[in-house]
Amino acid sequence: MIEMRLRTRTHPDALTGMRGKVLGDADHDVLLTGPARVLMPDGRPLCVYLPGHLSPVLADHPEVYEVLHGLRNLKSDNRGLASGTRRRPIPGQQRTRAKRIASAVIGSLETAQRQTYCRLTAWTGDHLPEYERLRPLLRSMSAALAEHVPDRHAAQAAEVARTHADYIVPGTVFSTVTVNNTYPTGVHQDAGDLAAGFSTLAVLRRGAYSGGRLVFPEWRIAADMADGDLMLMDAHQWHGNTAMSCPHGVRDDRMRACCGAERISVVAYFRERMTGCGPLAEEARKAEAIAEKRNQFAGKLTEADLYGTTRPRT
Numbered sequence: 227m228i229e230m231r232l233r234t235r236t237h238p239d240a241l242t243g244m245r246g247k248v249l250g251d252a253d254h255d256v257l258l259t260g261p262a263r264v265l266m267p268d269g270r271p272l273c274v275y276l277p278g279h280l281s282p283v284l285a286d287h288p289e290v291y292e293v294l295h296g297l298r299n300l301k302s303d304n305r306g307l308a309s310g311t312r313r314r315p316i317p318g319q320q321r322t323r324a325k326r327i328a329s330a331v332i333g334s335l336e337t338a339q340r341q342t343y344c345r346l347t348a349w350t351g352d353h354l355p356e357y358e359r360l361r362p363l364l365r366s367m368s369a370a371l372a373e374h375v376p377d378r379h380a381a382q383a384a385e386v387a388r389t390h391a392d393y394i395v396p397g398t399v400f401s402t403v404t405v406n407n408t409y410p411t412g413v414h415q416d417a418g419d420l421a422a423g424f425s426t427l428a429v430l431r432r433g434a435y436s437g438g439r440l441v442f443p444e445w446r447i448a449a450d451m452a453d454g455d456l457m458l459m460d461a462h463q464w465h466g467n468t469a470m471s472c473p474h475g476v477r478d479d480r481m482r483a484c485c486g487a488e489r490i491s492v493v494a495y496f497r498e499r500m501t502g503c504g505p506l507a508e509e510a511r512k513a514e515a516i517a518e519k520r521n522q523f524a525g526k527l528t529e530a531d532l533y534g535t536t537r538p539r540t
């Protein structure tokens with residue numbers, strides 16, 4: 227494996243202008259093509275690229291692709307800059323929304339704004355056997371993190387040990403997984419994952435397409451992730467993808483329907499506020515109590531009535 231220490235970075239003003247943008251090939255100078263460890267100028271790891279690392283586990287477990295492919299119709303308008311657009315206000319609501327993209331969050335989530343209890347995401351709760359079928363892939367990703375970035379893995383494992391087992395993929399240091407299907411992410415930084423930990427990103431690829439390279443634009447480094455490739459990465463650094471195209475065009479429907487092109491990225495990580503969650507059954511009781519109050523008073527209650535005088539953890 228080659229090791230590379232970066233010296234130069236993109237000027238902050240230029241980087242600001244890139245936020246939310248889908249990148250092009252002019253946004254990187256170095257394309258990683260073999261196993262590589264890339265360090266930032268201060269010695270912290272930016273990424274470790276492991277081409278083909280997951281090919282054996284994907285070959286042994288074809289069901290993993292089937293489950294991930296099955297998630298392609300789950301859309302999200304909550305990915306902010308990663309959607310390649312800016313958030314827009316929703317009339318009459320405090321919430322904002324970005325473009326709808328094929329991005330699904332599966333696994334566990336902590337409390338957030340109006341979701342005042344920890345939980346499994348809706349898909350996960352409804353499809354537990356399918357979620358469990360992803361374990362071989364997730365275990366292999368977690369083991370690679372332990373082997374190649376042991377200090378970050380240890381920091382994450384320590385937080386996992388403080389978290390109720392209901393929320394952790396057994397045999398891994400992951401609580402949560404984002405699965406993206408065939409769209410280029412705009413330049414963004416991930417949020418909510420453990421700062422002292424490290425993120426892991428796998429790619430499964432089908433059909434003919436070009437682009438979709440994973441780029442760290444501040445450092446002008448990229449990888450054209452092939453099927454079975456794994457990137458261990460600091461997701462708090464700006465990152466995004468180059469535009470994707472296939473012989474029939476660039477739109478998502480063209481990519482899938484005409485070219486049979488598919489790029490699935492699987493981002494597995496630990497959400498740092500999961501440590502504050504009670505057992506799943508206890509959190510589910512909280513959720514039921516709130517739903518019951520809502521139903522009883524059908525929209526006549528304030529947040530203080532529902533949650534008490536102080537706002538619960540968000």
Ligand SMILES: O=C(O)CCC(=O)C(=O)O
Binds near residue numbers: 406427
């Ligand atoms: O698909 C990729 O290469 C990047 C995915 C990503 O950055 C994300 O989902 O946050």
